[in-house]
Amino acid sequence: MAEVHEEQKLMMGPSSLHNESMNPGTGSARPAPLLNNMLLLFLVTMVLANIAGHMYTSLLPLYLKELNASVVQVGLFFTLVQIVPLALQILGGWISDSLGRLRSIALGSIAGLLSYVGLILAPTWQWVLLGEGLAAITRSLVAPSFGAFIAEQSAEEHRARVFGISEGIFMVVNVVGPPLGGLLAGRYGFKYMLLVAAVLYGIATLLRVGMAKVAARGQEANPQRLTFSSLRASLGAMLGLLLAGGLITWILFTDGVRDVAYALSFNLLPIYLQEVGGLKITQIGLLESVFGLAMMAIIYPAGWLADKRGEKLGIAFGFGLQFLALMVFIRTSGFWGYASAWMLLGFGVGMMSPAYQSLISKAVPDHLRGTAFGLFQTSLGIISLPAPALGAQLWERVSPRFPFGVTAALSLVAILPVSLKFKTPKNGVTANAPTD
Numbered sequence: 001m002a003e004v005h006e007e008q009k010l011m012m013g014p015s016s017l018h019n020e021s022m023n024p025g026t027g028s029a030r031p032a033p034l035l036n037n038m039l040l041l042f043l044v045t046m047v048l049a050n051i052a053g054h055m056y057t058s059l060l061p062l063y064l065k066e067l068n069a070s071v072v073q074v075g076l077f078f079t080l081v082q083i084v085p086l087a088l089q090i091l092g093g094w095i096s097d098s099l100g101r102l103r104s105i106a107l108g109s110i111a112g113l114l115s116y117v118g119l120i121l122a123p124t125w126q127w128v129l130l131g132e133g134l135a136a137i138t139r140s141l142v143a144p145s146f147g148a149f150i151a152e153q154s155a156e157e158h159r160a161r162v163f164g165i166s167e168g169i170f171m172v173v174n175v176v177g178p179p180l181g182g183l184l185a186g187r188y189g190f191k192y193m194l195l196v197a198a199v200l201y202g203i204a205t206l207l208r209v210g211m212a213k214v215a216a217r218g219q220e221a222n223p224q225r226l227t228f229s230s231l232r233a234s235l236g237a238m239l240g241l242l243l244a245g246g247l248i249t250w251i252l253f254t255d256g257v258r259d260v261a262y263a264l265s266f267n268l269l270p271i272y273l274q275e276v277g278g279l280k281i282t283q284i285g286l287l288e289s290v291f292g293l294a295m296m297a298i299i300y301p302a303g304w305l306a307d308k309r310g311e312k313l314g315i316a317f318g319f320g321l322q323f324l325a326l327m328v329f330i331r332t333s334g335f336w337g338y339a340s341a342w343m344l345l346g347f348g349v350g351m352m353s354p355a356y357q358s359l360i361s362k363a364v365p366d367h368l369r370g371t372a373f374g375l376f377q378t379s380l381g382i383i384s385l386p387a388p389a390l391g392a393q394l395w396e397r398v399s400p401r402f403p404f405g406v407t408a409a410l411s412l413v414a415i416l417p418v419s420l421k422f423k424t425p426k427n428g429v430t431a432n433a434p435t436d
Contacts, residue, residue, distance in 0.1 A: 034154070034158060034162050035153075035162065035165060036153060038211075039153045041211065042149060042153075044207070045204045045208050045211070046146065047169065047172050047173055048201070048203055049109065049142075049205075049208075050173040051172070051173045051176050051177040051197075051200055052177070052197040052198070052200040052201040053173070053197070054173045054177025054181065055177045055180055055196070055197040055200075056185075056194055056197055058177075058181070058269075058270060059185055059270055059284070059285070061267060061270045062185075062190075062270050062271070063190045065271065066190060067124050067125040068124065068125065069125035071271060071392055071395060072396060074267065074268065074271065075393070075395075076388075076389055076392070077125065077128070077129065078263075078267040079386060079388045079389040080129060081132045081133065081136060082384070082385050088136065088141075089139075089143070089144065090235065091140065091231075092104065092140035092143070092145075092370075093144035094226075094230070094231050094234050094235075095141065096144050096145040096148060096371075097148075097369070097371050098226055099224070100212075100215055100216075101145040101152070102149075102215040103215065104142070104144075104145045105142050105145050106205075106209045108137065108138040108141030109142070109204065109208045110205065111134050111135075111137040111138045112201055112205065113202060113205055115134035115138060116131070118131025119132075144370045144371070144372075145370060147163075147360065150162060157307065159361060159362070160303040160311065160357075160358035161300065161304055162303070163353070163357040164302055164303020165299075165300055167295075167354060167357075168299040168300055171296040171299065172296075174288050174291055174292025174293075174295065175292040175293055178284070178285040178286075178287075179282065179285040181193050182281045182285025182286070183282055185281055186280065186282050234368060234371045235371070238368060238371050247359075247363050247422065247423060248364070248372075250417055250418075250421040250422060251356070251422075254315075254417050254422075257414045259384045259387075261407040261410035261411055263388050264390060264394070264406055264407055265391050265404045265406070265407045268403065270284050272404075273287070275400070276400050277333065277334075277338060279335060283335050286335075286339075287339060290342045291342045291343070291346040294342070295346040295349055297347075298346070298347045299350040299353065299354060302318075302351045302353070303355075306358055311355035311356070311422065312418060312419065312422040312423070313355075314351050314355035315351075315352045315355045315356060315359075315422065316415050316419050317348075317352075318348045318350075318352025318353075318355070319348070319418065321347050321351060322344075322345060322348035322349065322408075323408050325341050325344035325345035325347075326345070326405075326408035326411065327408050328340060328341040328344060330401045330405055359422070360372060391403040
């Protein structure tokens with residue numbers, strides 16, 4: 001029983017981060033750590049689950065090709081799998097706000113386990129759609145809760161640093177998952193690799209269900225009822241923020257540009273590296289590790305910079321580094337050339353990620369954070385829905401390099417609205433006023 005009581009104390013939430021603790025024997029005060037124990041356990045489950053996911057997601061286009069899909073069919077596949085999240089991401093964010101972050105994640109994890117069954121048993125590429133449809137349910141319930149939970153476990157004055165540390169830990173999935181998946185798929189086949197990934201995900205699910213049960217007796221003991229009027233009120237409040245022409249509107253616009261840009265080309269990336277770059281599956285997995293290590297190296301300094309100088313600088317600089325990385329990528333060859341491009345890309349994404357997360361968490365009311373993250377992801381999905389299929393057509397009709405060039409150009413264009421329109425909300429000031 002002592003373990004249960006200890007976990008319940010850890011569920012007290014962000015207030016535990018705002019207090020100073022006494023140094024035993026001296027009576028002196030010392031600052032509380034940026035990450036409390038519950039947040040650390042939360043990140044452990046996220047790392048386990050996403051190592052499993054990253055074992056196959058970066059290689060999924062190759063798995064589809066093994067199941068006799070063409071390049072155009074691969075593009076169509078990734079367009080189709082975006083439809084389910086469009087219907088569910090807003091609901092997932094609202095469920096997170098209503099039932100609690102940990103309950104929502106536990107429910108999503110159960111759907112995630114079933115998705116692996118669909119992936120492993122799929123006889124053709126069309127059947128993989130079933131597994132990825134279930135995985136979309138998982139992402140719809142888990143993704144909105146991730147940023148909201150971290151925001152609730154942090155103080156505003158160092159929130160970007162907490163996001164930086166959390167995402168730095170999370171980047172272990174990029175370092176471990178893709179090369180492990182590439183090694184297992186290259187040596188034993190895709191289905192064996194997916195089975196190992198399913199076991200790792202099962203362990204994460206058990207931990208998440210346990211955390212949700214503890215939360216049900218503590219922080220999440222009084223969930224709100226899931227009613228249509230509650231959903232309508234949450235959506236109405238968020239739509240008002242999105243359409244006001246202020247910070248939220250411009251975050252949606254710039255993140256939408258980025259989402260379209262990457263959806264045009266990155267679903268075809270493994271095929272490009274294999275067919276144009278001549279890389280092996282294991283080398284493709286290692287590139288993801290290079291990306292992850294670069295992101296881990298920069299993400300905490302990026303969070304510190306966002307806390308000290310504001311989020312706008314890191315986001316603009318991140319877009320610039322991504323443009324540079326993609327220009328190197330389309331002009332280079334060989335593993336080390338692609339590795340240098342992916343190192344620059346990791347620096348770019350690492351620079352902007354904690355700043356974006358921190359800015360969104362500050363720009364919306366606390367009780368709408370889950371809905372906000374879900375609505376952002378849904379809006380971005382609608383904007384980028386045709387992009388994978390369009391990218392595949394550009395590959396076939398122009399050249400394999402052309403979609404990546406378009407991605408680079410859009411990354412450069414996004415710097416302008418970030419520089420002109422992004423302003424960090426002050427304490428007590430809402431973000432629904434225009435930024436002009």
